[in-house]
Amino acid sequence: MEPEKLLPPGETQTLGVPSQKAQSWGAIISIVIIVLMIIIGAFYSWGKRIAQENALLTPPTVQR
Numbered sequence: 001m002e003p004e005k006l007l008p009p010g011e012t013q014t015l016g017v018p019s020q021k022a023q024s025w026g027a028i029i030s031i032v033i034i035v036l037m038i039i040i041g042a043f044y045s046w047g048k049r050i051a052q053e054n055a056l057l058t059p060p061t062v063q064r
Contacts, residue, residue, distance in 0.1 A: 018026065
């Protein structure tokens with residue numbers, strides 16, 4: 001085991017704590033990703049519904 005390293009007086013350890021600017025960018029990026037996932041899911045669902053409606057409207061063709 002290594003001995004603990006002590007900080008000089010007056011210095012605080014801030015490992016893993018992002019700055020206020022980094023936190024705001026992280027929140028913005030998260031919101032954009034969530035909105036994009038919702039939009040992609042909506043288009044997927046919409047396309048699936050259109051495909052089902054087209055399948056119901058077109059009569060089946062008989063192959064001879």
